[in-house]
Amino acid sequence: MDNNTFNFESLPPITQIRLTSFTGECGGRVCLNTSKITPQQQNGPTCGLVALSMCLEHFGVKISAETILEKAKSMDFTKQGEMYSADYLADLTNHFLPNSANAREMPNAKEFTDAIGEGKHILVAYDCGPNFQPVYVKGHSAHWLLACGFVEKKADNGFVETRESVADPSEIAIIGYQGKSKYVYQ
DSSP states (O other): OOOSBOOGGGSOHHHHHHHHHHHOTTEEEEEEOOTTOOOOOOSSSOHHHHHHHHHHHHTTOOOOHHHHHHHHHHTTSOSSSOOOOHHHHHHHHHHHSTTOOOOOSOOOHHHHHHHHHTTOOEEEEEEEOTTSSEEOSTTTTEEEEEEEEEEEEOOSSEEEEOOOOOOOGGGEEEEEEETTOSSOBO
16 A cells, blocks of 8 residues: 655655656655665676676675676686676576566566565666666667666656555556665666
8 A cells, every 4th residue: 555655855855856857846756676786886897797696685695796797607608707698687686585576577567666666676678868868879878777666757746665566557657776886766
């Protein structure tokens, strides 16, 4: 049930600005699963491996991005940390947390919000713009994000917590961590 006020001020200022820009002054419903995540910054082209390290930590597996990089190299998945294959990233995930991941198309809004509401996380590939928000440049700015939440536009007064799913994709924004910043981003 949506009756818990979300502590909007607990978010970094840049995230507050982006959420307000998306939802307007009325606020919305927020679902965020970040309590077991230690933000990490990438070193070199290791965004996917850093996102995976943060994801594994949420599920109780503390593995550094450097350890994941060494394993990825030994499996011939990468040379310097770049991760162009969702299948390879799923294989790495399953190496450290067996039977936990599969590569697939981005879920629809209902599937995505159901998964996040159940406490799951989703590794998402996207083209990263200059402000870290998604752009479409045909993979020329490929980046990985650990999706750990969402915000839904809703004509409420302020932000409230939710665990309920959302069916309309135009009404949500994904919230997550990516390796170029230690802040949660929308």
